[in-house]
Amino acid sequence: MHISTKCSVAIHCLIFVFEYGDTQKVTSDLLSLSTGINPVTIRKIISSLKKDGIISVKFGTGGTTLNCLPNEITLYRICKAIEPNFASKLIGVHPLPSPLCPIGKNIHKVLDCSYQKISNDLCESLKNITFENIISDYHKIQHDYK
Amino acid sequence: MHISTKCSVAIHCLIFVFEYGDTQKVTSDLLSLSTGINPVTIRKIISSLKKDGIISVKFGTGGTTLNCLPNEITLYRICKAIEPNFASKLIGVHPLPSPLCPIGKNIHKVLDCSYQKISNDLCESLKNITFENIISDYHKIQHDYK
């Protein structure tokens, strides 16, 4: 019911692939070490990104490479790839209001009106941030804290 | 790590109080029946709304009434009252990236750059929706589905 930590792991992995993808064989074990996340979970995330076309994974022998330009990858695209209906899960709704109460009967429809707007706004916000921006933040921070 | 179902329960309760607060004694048991949520949880939610000044609760004898005009109550205010730092919990971050990896070492700072923007955008979005809007949605839906 939120933007999952999977999303931040995905970003971490993408930075890793971007920075080291051409000099090292980026495997799920390596990404697991860097992120602190279990290799199976990494493989699931990587697999989602692959299905979306963001990256390529060499089967059998392993190794991951970027498949897009950094400015073609928005945060929205990453979130969507990881969890297709993340937007509808963002806001929790109490599941069992009383159908006998006029408010309980209609509350889900009422909440939908507002929640749809919020969800749309969030998606727009996520579309405004690209992987290019993130890479640039990374380089800046890496420089500042060296 | 998401906008909690508590928020939707709070909205449900506020509609209830707005519609019936002056003709009935709105107790936590009544709200529990209408929302399908445990009365203790209701009391916690109501208590948070009270502390923010959105509603008043008569001690001892019970009964809840609105304390503000509907257009003074934004969704942002409700979320904030229920869970003061909801915005920072909205997006999950993997907690233990490797400090030995240049990316792992900096990933939290990098994510903060983008996540701060998203969080701000979301708050703006929440500020744009008032309880007045929600009440109007409710009346419209109640009319349409009668």
Add this chain to the structure above:
DNA sequence: AATGGTGTAAATCTAAAAATTACAGGAGGT
């Protein structure tokens, strides 16, 4: 064929959210 990867399913563990139980204390009606 051996090695070192991926892809996935199934079971287990974990941690956050919610429900339950319990009880002290206030206000109003009788």
Add this chain to the structure above:
DNA sequence: ACCTCCTGTAATTTTTAGATTTACACCATT
């Protein structure tokens, strides 16, 4: 003054979603 109905809140248990672990089939390269 007492009884009843309510709130406020702490402590415990239950539930559920997420993540981890285990296990194994399958694929390329050497």
